[in-house]
Amino acid sequence: MKIQITALFLVASLFCAAQEKDLTTMLYDTYEAYKEPVLKKRRIKHADLQPLVEQYRKNEKFKVSQVGTSIEGRSLSLISIGEGETDVFLWSQMHGDEPTATQAIFDIFNFFDSSDFASEKQEILENCTLHFLPMLNPDGSEVYQRRNRLGIDINRDALRLQSPEGQTLKKVRDSLDADFGFNLHDQSTYYNAERTEKPATISYLAPAYNYEKEINEQRGNAMKVIVFMNNIIQKYAPGQVGRYNDDFEPRAFGDNIQKWGTSTILIESGGYLGDVEKQEIRKLNYVSILSAIYSIATENYKKIALEEYEKIPENDRKLFDLKIENVAYSLLGKNYILDIGMNRLEVDKKEHNDFWYSSRILDQGDLSTYYGYETLDATGYIVTPGKVYPILVTSLEALAVLDIKSLLKSGYTYVRVENIPSGKLASPFPIHILGKKYEVPEFSIEVGLNPTFLLKKGETITHAVINGFLIDLNSDKKTNFKNAMIYR
Known part of the structure; x- marks a missing residue:
């Protein structure tokens, strides 16, 4: 029974x-x-x-x-x-x-x-x-x-x-x-x-x-x-x-x-x-x-x-939005191997109905016990600073017709724009927008800074990191990019 x-x-x-x-x-x-x-x-x-x-x-x-x-x-x-x-x-x-x-x-x-x-x-x-x-x-x-x-x-x-x-x-x-x-x-x-x-x-x-x-x-x-x-x-x-x-x-x-x-x-x-x-x-x-x-x-x-x-x-709590692993970084004439962890931080717009991203490097060094929503093994790549495009662009409309991927491949991560609308908070393009007089600080990989740099393999720039977004310059796949920065 x-x-x-x-x-x-x-x-x-x-x-x-x-x-x-x-x-x-x-x-x-x-x-x-x-x-x-x-x-x-x-x-x-x-x-x-x-x-x-x-x-x-x-x-x-x-x-x-x-x-x-x-x-x-x-x-x-x-x-x-x-x-x-x-x-x-x-x-x-x-x-x-x-x-x-x-x-x-x-x-x-x-x-x-x-x-x-x-x-x-x-x-x-x-x-x-x-x-x-x-x-x-x-x-x-x-x-x-x-x-x-x-x-x-x-x-x-x-x-x-x-x-x-x-x-x-x-x-x-x-x-x-x-x-x-x-x-x-x-x-x-x-x-x-x-x-x-x-x-x-x-x-x-x-x-x-x-x-x-x-x-x-x-x-x-x-x-x-x-x-x-x-x-x-x-x-x-x-x-x-x-x-x-x-x-x-x-x-x-x-x-x-x-x-x-x-x-x-x-x-x-x-x-x-x-x-x-x-x-x-x-x-x-x-x-x-x-x-x-x-x-x-x-x-x-x-x-x-x-x-x-x-x-x-x-x-x-060991996740980053983007983690770059094993990348070479040159400092004072010597190369070091770093992992770089980056997060995309939300900044609310005035009415708190939407947001834009202002990203930061959260950590660097040995991040082997950390993870990324997106991770790139950059073994054999070297961090390369981006340059300012030498031609002043008249407006955002003029910027929109440029081939931005070609600019990135040529080493440019910043573009000067003569007329930036006062209400514009962030760049809708995968390249930073500068005012006519803004001077870009000396490049450094440092906790707290905006993650913007290029990755070079040999003599070829293959990837760009713009405001913490990874862009594969040899791929036509749609990315999760939302915005870059405007520095007035």
């Missing part, structure tokens, strides 16, 4: 796993039908969300209530759906420049508002009540910055509660006494899964609730749900999951919400090759969060072994 029961349990477990696997696949394959088209880029603002919030306020499937306001008076809304006993609370954009999950939340609303996946949605909504607080820090979002208008990190305000946004989060958590909480963030794109070249596209943490890092039932449940989500992400971004260090931070909301009895799951959206606006990562948020909610509704997460949580690789 015991053998029969065990066999039945195994069959049931495999059946549930197959169901969830099929659901995940269907969610991934049908995502475009639910992706909210209004939200296309990372730099979304409170005003972008309000028409959508009002749309759901008028929808009888949802309950929408204003639960607070930001320092500058922007509304904080709680959007709920479902009638089940298990309360699941999801909040996003506690940091204003971390919007990936906010977009995914509105994709999830579209999913629940559709007529598809009827049986799965019925199971979720009969067993769970879902509560979403998107864009907790709308003032920070307005200027695309981490901190709120007071200049504090809301995620370090769980004890003092000086921010109205933090007060709202605490009030909502307490009023719901939520069983599960999803703390949704973005992390730097330069995190990688420990000891691999793969970016930590998604990172997780079941925060500790005390310095001893004890595991009670609530934290254990969070760990199990994380293992479940990790298995999903591995299907679409294999090896690209990290796990945060779980040292207790007594001021943090995640740690305290865990302490207050809500099984808390931190999700951090990192980097994915070629996904500057994080739209593929948004999709992974949508798929994994919905699948996790289904697992909570069916309680299938309970079957997962806790030990699997520790097997997720830890987060590391």
Whole structure:
């Protein structure tokens, strides 16, 4: 009899796993039908969300209530759906420049508002009540910055509660006494899964609730749900999951919400090759969060072994946008072999709706334990300084008709332009633009400087690095180049 029961349990477990696997696949394959088209880029603002919030306020499937306001008076809304006993609370954009999950939340609303996946949605909504607080820090979002208008990190305000946004989060958590909480963030794109070249596209943490890092039932449940989500992400971004260090931070909301009895799951959206606006990562948020909610509704997460949580690789931070390896660099008459690590740093435009890049050399020397989204083994190449093109170009229109690749091959990385529009922030061409009187500093490879140089093999210039973008001068393939610099 015991053998029969065990066999039945195994069959049931495999059946549930197959169901969830099929659901995940269907969610991934049908995502475009639910992706909210209004939200296309990372730099979304409170005003972008309000028409959508009002749309759901008028929808009888949802309950929408204003639960607070930001320092500058922007509304904080709680959007709920479902009638089940298990309360699941999801909040996003506690940091204003971390919007990936906010977009995914509105994709999830579209999913629940559709007529598809009827049986799965019925199971979720009969067993769970879902509560979403998107864009907790709308003032920070307005200027695309981490901190709120007071200049504090809301995620370090769980004890003092000086921010109205933090007060709202605490009030909502307490009023719901939520069983599960999803703390949704973005992390730097330069995190990688420990000891691999793969970016930590998604990172997780079941925060500790005390310095001893004890595991009670609530934290254990969070760990199990994380293992479940990790298995999903591995299907679409294999090896690209990290796990945060779980040292207790007594001021943090995640740690305290865990302490207050809500099984808390931190999700951090990192980097994915070629996904500057994080739209593929948004999709992974949508798929994994919905699948996790289904697992909570069916309680299938309970079957997962806790030990699997520790097997997720830890987060590391050893990625560059571009890494040049083993290149020769001449200094004071002697050649040295260097690795050079470069990052492309975003500079917001005035209205915080878009950005341009001002890149920097982040490190140089032996970078053999570091990785790059793009890596070039430059063995046999030598770093060569670029020159200023000797002919003054009258305008950007005149520059546009020049063969810039030929200029680069001839050793020119700078062009003087007589009339540079005052509102132009960056060069749209893969060559730097100089004002008539600007003098280029003496060339050096140095941490903190803009990475601009040529690579020569023998007597031939084969590659250009312009503002941290690598350009293969012998290839016609489209590159990921966005902009060079303007020096007035």
